[in-house]
Amino acid sequence: MSGSLLRRLITAAAAGAVVATSVAAAPAHAAAVPHIRDGQTVPVYSYENAVRESVYVQTSLDNDQDGVPDKVAVDITRPREAADRRLKVPVILEASPYYSCCGRGNESELKTYDANGVIAKQPLFYDNYFVPRGYAFVSADLAGTNRSTGCMDVGGREEVLSAKAVVDWLNGRAVATYGDGSPAVATGWTNGKTGMIGKSWDGSVANGVAATGVRGLETIVPISAISSWYDYQRYNGVLRSTDYPEYLHRVVNGRPAGVCDTVVKQLDEGSDDATGNYNAYWAERDFRPDASKVRASVFIAHGINDTNVTTTQFAQWWSRLDVPKKIWLAQQGHVDPFDIRRAAWVDELHRWFDRWLQGLRNGIEREPRASIETAPGTWVDEPAWPAASARSTRITLGNGDGTTGTINSRINGGSRTWSDAPDLEEATAVANPNTAVPGRVAFLSAPLTSPVRISGTPTVTLRVQVDKPTTELTARLVDYGSATRVNYLARGEGITTLATESCWGESTTADDACYRDTAENVVTSDHAILTRGWQDAAHHVSLRRVTPLQPGRWYSITVPLQATDQRLATGHVLGLIVQASDNEYSTPQSTGATIRLDLRGSSLSLPLAGRLPIAGATAPAVPTAPAPAALSPPAPKRFQPLLP
Template sequence: MTHLKSGIVAVRGARLAALTGTGLVLAACSGAATDDPSVSRAQALESTPVYSYADAIREAVWVETTLDNDGDGKPDKVAVDIVRPRLPAGDTTKVPVILEASPYYSNRGRGNEAELKAYDSSGVIRKMPLYYDNYFVPRGYAFIGVDLAGTNRSTGCLDVGGKEEILATKAVIDWLNGRATARRSNGTAVVADWTTGKVGMIGKSWDGTIANGVAATGVEGLTTIVPIAAISSWYVYVRANGTLRGSNRMSGLATSMSGRPSGVCDAQTRALRTGQEDATGNYNDFYAARDYIPDVSKVRASVFVVHGLNDWNVTPHQFGPWWSALAARNVPRKIWLPQVAHVDPFDFRRTEWVNTLHRWFDHWLLGLDNGIMQEPMAAVERAPGTWVDDAVWPAQGVHTESLPLGIGDGQTGTLGGLPSSTDAPLRTFTDVPSLTEASATSSPNTAKNGRLVFLSQKLSRAIRMSGAAQVKLRIRSNKPTSELTARLVDYGSASRNLSYRSGTDGIVNLTTSSCWGESSSGDDACYTDTKLDVANTDYGVITRGWLDAAHRDSLRNPSSLNSSTWYDVVVPLDVDDAVIDAGHVLGLVLVASDRDLTAPQTTGATIDVDLAASALRLPIVDLGATSVSARAVLAPAEDPALLVAPRIHAPPPADWPDSFDPTATFY
């Protein structure tokens, strides 16, 4: 690929062919340029920039909804800013839409540079954040930036992933397909007669979350979604299996992002504060209304997931169950799994991302047979900057290995070794609330209060895990409950992305920039270049997991522990894909409270662990080795739930009903 002076990406050796009846100029097969009508859409390779961005039509409309959650007696309206190609006179070409719905357009901004929407004196969009409009509008797409209800120029109130935000955004797609009403600022009704009605939603974090939620409504016209670091269950965003990840997260988000006058949304904020139920950690109807996975059977759109495996904000457990549910329904899908944290792929793999996204939209919104769906489903970053393609994800050949927890030497236990017959297979630890992750995971052979460490032998060959691991424990506690935290650690020197420990999310800005699309006097297409934040470290945390022990069997109905009773519990670890190199040691670190990534209600519990009934279950892909240690006890692969990142202890069946209760079994 080459960069033209305008910043537009072009393909070497491509010819331009005007396709009769489409009004689009598309890169097609080799040869001289021609107007031959026999060149079909199916023969085209990709859309190319033939429309002027500087001369694009820019307009604003307000789409009417059937909602009124601000209680003013008027239907809530969502503001829609549009940038679309200006066609030559007499050209009746209709264009598809790329849509991003966001609460951030007027406050925190979008992208690495926190760009905000900017308007001219008449209230028409002058600068649209990010590069989507700069790059895709010249290629025959419209770009739409939707202000979520209650933000910027929309009415209504934020309900943080609830029906207001989802249905109001759905109404925009309905308008694009002639099923809803929109008006200009002067009250004049306006019809979207310029679009094909095909819509692709995209966005990072909250924006991608809305894409997931709208797709789960089954709205007609939504053809594809590209959720980046997105939420599929808001319960999982504020909780981790009954543990509290942060207080007042839902009400706090609504308050900080609101664009409405003071007092207008107080009732909605109170409802959020009550519904989030911070005092219990329970899953309830409030969270069920913000859980999109039970409605996966309604999804009509293809899905391109991107999620950082070290995302400590929107954790990988958000994409895992969603991905598994899509797979059970055979939804067309693709996935990228980088090592960074909460980062847009534009800022860690820019050229490959723009090229792939371009081809994805060309296929799903323009119908171009460019072969992208015949390519590998998954791209996984094995090491910083080193990517490997996989035909499917989780990887082919993945199976479950169950590694027992051995008694060890009194300071560290063994991982993959049977407990000694001469020692009582029992280890005990007490909650130390001040214990940080850095302290808990460092110096694994040194005794430290508040933790248990189990170590494998040095690996004779590299192994790969792909999917969701679990820690099965038989415990006894002297308190009615306790948080349980598990970390899987790769002990061994390696170059690693510093996405969590450095606080950079895994990238750092450079002093250069690159351009991706065309610029106008008010909206440039150039963005700061970045590089991965990488260093050689002695060890790295692969994945983490949490459980409030009282929620061991149900998230809706917790039950206290009896101090004289042993209980079987499962701590699910976040979904991951990682290679542990030969010569490294695989470690399992158990503590109670996690002061770094949760806001635990510390009980000070002392916890006994029955090693003979406890194990680490790993979804393993053989890389020439059959086990992680010579003494490993292998379990048959009868537990496919471990391989597909479950939210329950069994994968959803093929006839998964729409009314499926995700809390019927453990979440």
């Protein structure tokens, strides 16, 4: 036995002994709820002795078409001592497709079961930490994954309703059985108050279930989560990858070969790669229009530099919610806050669940709504997001020296013409903005005379002529200036996993609460991309239909960029880089166009706190480190083979 494992077991045993003693020694006049002291929940119940059970919740669907209602496999860990006292506890629920295929967390933990098929290990720390504090932890295999029946429909009705059925069962509105077919009833041990949590796909399910308005769902904590599957797999008509829904289905599918062929065909036909249109298939997977139905409070966490589940996902959802809400924005990419700001995150999550699931008036809803990482390791709390001081500001584009244009110029005439270079890599496109690079055009502000902040969703409007029926248009905002920044494009997306570990809750021989520590991965660089945006030109009228461009005709096309919150220091230069096709972040359907850009009819719209200086006649010189040599074949797409 390793020293590390032995230490965990000794720690767990000692913790269990303390818990047992504290429960047994409680005087007769002790509070009716022993896990609540001084306005918060405390660990008084034994995790080792917890009730562990696995049940199957029946849904109202049969999308595997076998004539039997689909069932969701649900694994439960709950405090035995609370059950013995007939105390009903709230539930923390994570519904996921990843429990057998891919794992959860930075260490990719999977579920494990004992010889009788009952849950032995739940991934992540939620059960280890919260069960001793008077919560039940419930993990549900989404339909068609792991031990559930049905078929995974990737963000669709089956997926959302299979998770909703679990909330209904916890509130006595659905039926479930144990593995032997005997009835399983939850209302004897839970008060029905449920909070859903999860990162990425798991958090997306929480958003979808909340959008049904289901009663009993009191709060959700979506981490790096999707609110519109169209915006995850399309960028305003631009495909991220062909056959993407089918790919996701294959990765998480837990059913025998052939069982879900009908659903896979529906994914292929419904997603409509041929046009990139938003249609009924995508509307079913768009939770934002139903934000008004959400009853639950919402605690969002997201990486400002997430290039997998991009920031539009949280920003569009956040702006529509009219419930108690809170948001954490980190400088990392697709990373859980547990691996960024661990102690503070666990404490905040604890207080959030205590407030909305245990009903403890701890005041968390009156505290600042937003916590934002402004630089590596530096966090600020603010009353709102976007920043209240940010104002939408229209900024002109100028001709500059004819090669490099200017931002915020008093004279904004001139034009640019360039031909699409589909294999132009991002690193090359944003480097050396004072030189001509085939396939891109660059614009620079004057050096900042005071700090500015971009907080919200920028856009760039381009007046263009295109010699083909369509083209992809790609825009990037760049901060040119030396700074120490989170290295979110590196492996780990801004974190480094260390050899040490820390423990968050109690452990058993099958399920330890100890996780590798992490540190921010930082780098000093002379420039950094602040945000990106993409638009298919033929979808400029509507995402629901293609409107081909006529050669020789001028069109005004707006490219929405991803939401952001970034600060630029005095002396730095703001850059705008525009190109056509982007083969790193998308799969262009039409390439090779020649584009003419009219600067007088083009502009940049920034949610700006502070002011940009007026540009001079020419752009400032901005030296950057040499761009990497072009790769052949092109660099792999950054989002593959990532999963949401």
